[in-house]
Amino acid sequence: MKILQINASARxxxxxxxxxxxTVVERLQAAHPGAALxxxxxxxxxxxxxxxxxxxxxxxxxxQRSAAQAAxxxxxxxxxxxxxxHDVLVLGxxxxxxxxxxxxxxxxxxxxxxxxxxxYTESGPEGLIQGKTVxxxxxxxxxxxxxxxxxxxxxxxxxxxxxGLTDLRFIYAEGLNMGPEAAAKGFAQAEAxxxxxxx
Ligand SMILES: Cc1cc2nc3c(=O)[nH]c(=O)nc-3n(C[C@H](O)[C@H](O)[C@H](O)COP(=O)(O)O)c2cc1C
Numbered sequence: 001m002k003i004l005q006i007n008a009s010a011r012x013x014x015x016x017x018x019x020x021x022x023t024v025v026e027r028l029q030a031a032h033p034g035a036a037l038x039x040x041x042x043x044x045x046x047x048x049x050x051x052x053x054x055x056x057x058x059x060x061x062x063x064q065r066s067a068a069q070a071a072x073x074x075x076x077x078x079x080x081x082x083x084x085x086h087d088v089l090v091l092g093x094x095x096x097x098x099x100x101x102x103x104x105x106x107x108x109x110x111x112x113x114x115x116x117x118x119x120y121t122e123s124g125p126e127g128l129i130q131g132k133t134v135x136x137x138x139x140x141x142x143x144x145x146x147x148x149x150x151x152x153x154x155x156x157x158x159x160x161x162x163x164g165l166t167d168l169r170f171i172y173a174e175g176l177n178m179g180p181e182a183a184a185k186g187f188a189q190a191e192a193x194x195x196x197x198x199x
Pocket of ligand 1: 009010018098139177
């Protein structure tokens with residue numbers, strides 16, 4: 001088993017989502033001795049955002065790209081190859097302003113590529129990142145599970161599903177900024193979600 005852990009918290013120290021993602025990885029490695037781990041920290045190594053220059057690079061034919069354009073496409077290509085080379089993804093995802101951190105959005109924008117990670121067919125779109133399990137460790141200050149104003153989980157289900165990542169296992173640590181009692185409850189719920197996700 002090859003595990004790719006992607007930490008999306010802007011915090012490089014003390015992040016709840018990272019701690020939870022670490023726990024997921026520890027449990028996976030306990031269940032699958034010898035499982036290899038690759039760590040991608042999006043705060044330490046931010047992905048280039050999909051701005052005008054990046055779009056220009058992607059839409060320029062390979063042979064005609066400037067050095068800067070080639071470097072941008074190579075960066076995105078490497079992120080795609082990294083995902084393809086692993087069996088299991090573990091995402092550590094804090095909630096920021098009801099959504100995912102910009103660092104994670106940049107990663108999603110980098111790996112979503114027509115003809116490479118998805119394609120359009122006569123019967124509709126087809127995701128090309130197939131056969132992987134994705135554990136998503138969520139950390140939230142408040143309580144949003146299954147609420148209409150949780151724009152994070154529906155977004156992840158939509159975009160990752162579009163790319164073919166349909167085996168998504170969400171682990172919720174919620175209420176972390178609502179006092180010690182609520183936080184303890186949130187971590188206990190995460191533990192229960194994790195047990196169910198690994199069962
Ligand atoms: C900039 C910012 C925005 C946040 N927005 C929300 C939010 O919309 N909803 C929520 O429940 N918690 C929100 N929080 C609280 C975080 O989700 C919570 O502190 C979580 O533990 C952060 O993840 P981390 O510990 O992995 O960095 C926010 C925190 C920060 C720093």
